[in-house]
Amino acid sequence: MCGDNQYHHPRVPRGCVAVLVGEKEKRFVIPITYLNHPRFMILLKEAEEVYGFRHKGNIALPCDVDEFVIVGGLIEQEIRSTTCAPRHHQYRQPSPPPVSQPLLS
Numbered sequence: 001m002c003g004d005n006q007y008h009h010p011r012v013p014r015g016c017v018a019v020l021v022g023e024k025e026k027r028f029v030i031p032i033t034y035l036n037h038p039r040f041m042i043l044l045k046e047a048e049e050v051y052g053f054r055h056k057g058n059i060a061l062p063c064d065v066d067e068f069v070i071v072g073g074l075i076e077q078e079i080r081s082t083t084c085a086p087r088h089h090q091y092r093q094p095s096p097p098p099v100s101q102p103l104l105s
Helices: 032-036 038-051 065-083
Strands: 016-021 026-031 059-061
Touching: 016 032, 026 032, 026 065, 032 038, 032 065, 038 059, 038 065
Parallel strands: 016 059
Antiparallel strands: 016 026
16 A cells, blocks of 8 residues: 555556545555455445445445554455465565555545
């Protein structure tokens, strides 16, 4: 997830989607692969319960920003651990957990 200022909303990159998080609707851009992840599906289910299934506009998540950043970091870590497993003949130093950054400050 990449940072941005609150007054300029660039186009969402291909393969990503913008979501609004929390009461202040902080905008994040996430990979669309997150949408099928079980952790993200829990957030979507909460949104359905709060906003209803026919909510118009951007995907809005009622969780607080801190919770969303933690969930996003866990998803990134899980995706990386399953797609970038080290080969047996190479030694790789473990990388630090990914850091998620909101688009708006």
